[in-house]
Amino acid sequence: MKIAIIGTGGVGGYFGAKLAQAGHDVTFLARGKHLQAMQTNGLTVKSINGDLKLDKVNITDKIRAIGPVDLVMVCVKAWQVKETAAELKAIVTENTLVLPMQNGVLAAEELAEHLPQQNILGGLCRIISKIEAPGVINHFGVEPTIIFGELDNTQTDRVQQLQQTLEQAGITAKATTNIQAELWKKFIGICVSGLLAVTRSTYDQVLEVPQTRQLMVELLTEIYTLSQRIGISIEPDLVANIMFSFESLPPNSTASLTRDVWEGKPSEIEYQNGTVVRLAQKYNVAVPVNRFVYFCILPMENRARM
Template sequence: MDKDTLVLPLQNGVLASDELKAFVPAENVLSGLCRIISYIEAPGVISHVAVEPTIVFGLPDNSQRERLLPLQELFTSSNIKSKLADDIESELWKKYISICVSALLAVTRATYGEVRECEETRSMMHRLFDEVADVGRALGVNIEADFVTKTMGFIDTFPYDSTSSLTRDIWEGKPSELEYQNGTVVRLAEKAGVDVPVNRFIYHSLLLMEKRARK
C-alpha cells in the first residue's frame, strides 16, 4: 500500500470503515455500500431479484472528491453503476435503516410481503425504521424527515415472497449479520441516549440462536 491506495469496504452496517482503520491507515480507507438484493441459488450461481445494482462510495469526511474520480472511472469502464456520494455517511445510514428489518422477518418467520400486509407487523416495521433513524440523527447523521416514509414505500416494491440473507441465515441456523445490524443499533442507541425498544426486543429474541450458530 502507498498514499494512493484506496480500500473500499462494501459490507452491510455502519462500522466497516472504522474497523478497517484499526489495521489500515485512515487516509487509505473509504466508506461504501452496494445496493443489491440477491442470493446464492447454487454454487457459482447468484440470483439478482430486485434493485438495480449500484456501488456508492466516498471518503468518510466527504473530502478530496477529485482523488476518487479514477475509481469512479474504473467502475464506469467496467459497466458497474456507481455513485460518488456527496454525503457517504448519510448514504450508509439510509441503507442501514432499510436492512435492519431483516431481523424482524427472521423473528416472525415471514417474507417482506407477509410482514408489510399485516397491520401489526407493518407497524413494528415502521417503528423499527424510526428507531434506527433517530439513532443516526442523534449521532449527527443527515437523515431527511420523510426518509422512513420513503423506506416503507421502497419495501412495498419488493417481491412478495422475498426475504434477506440475514433472515435466511438465521432460519437455517447459520451465523448472520445480526450483531452488525440490530445489535449495532442497540449499542449505538445506548451511546446516543436513544430508546430503541423494537430493535432491542428483536435483537434479544434472536441472540441465543446467533450464539448457537457460532459455536
C-alpha cells in the first residue's frame, strides 16, 4: 500500500514507522531539523512496546512531491488541518482514503471543504507519544490504537481492508459503525488537557487533590451533557470510565496540548475547550469549568501565535 504520513510527530512518526516496518511504501512529511535528521539517520521509535529503527525513510517537506497514494494519514495538529487540506488535493485520487487522526470533532468537516466527501473517513487515535529529539519518536503511554469508520456509519469493504492492513502492521485497530460517538468519547476525555495546563499539573497531580479532581469530573460532565443535547449516542457511565482510565496512566503523564501551553507554543485549545464553549452557546448548555479553562489559556494562546 502506498501511504502518505502528513505530519511526522508523535502520532505520525509512530504509526508511519509501524506501517513502513511492515513493508508498505510510506512517505513522511516533515520539516526543519526533524526532516534533516531523518534524511541522515532514518527514524527511531522508542516504545514501551518495543523499539524499532528505520535506517532509511522516504521523506519530503512538500506534499505535492509525494505523488498519488492509497492512504493519507493526516497527523498534523488540529489547527493545521485547514491549511493542509487544500494541498492534499495533489495526492488524492478517486480511490484514496483520507484518515484524519486529530483531537477534536472537526477534522473531517474541515477536510471536506477541499476534498471529496467520499474520500474521507472519520478517525482518531489513542497514544501518548512525542518527538523526543530530531528523528526520534518516544511512545511512553497507552496502547497505540486507531479507531475509524465511514462518516455515514455504513460498514464497507474498504474500512474492513484498512483494519486488516493496520492489524497486520501490529497496530491495534477498530472499525466502527458509529464514528461520531467514538470521536466524542475521545473529545470529552482530551479536553482535560486544558485543566492540566492551567493547574500546571500532571494527571496524577490533579487527581490526588480533591478539589482539582472534582473540577476534572465537572469539566467532563459538562461536555457529556453537551453531547447528549446534540444527540450523540454515548453510554451514561462514560465520565466514570474516563476517570478510571486517568487513574491507570503512568505517573507524570501529560497531554500534547498541556505541553504546548507550558512551552509557549500554539496549541489545540480552539479545537478542545474552545469548541466546547462555542457548541455550548449554540445548544444553550452551561459549561462554566470549560469556559474558565478556555479563557485562562486564551491570552497565552494569543501570545504564542504572535
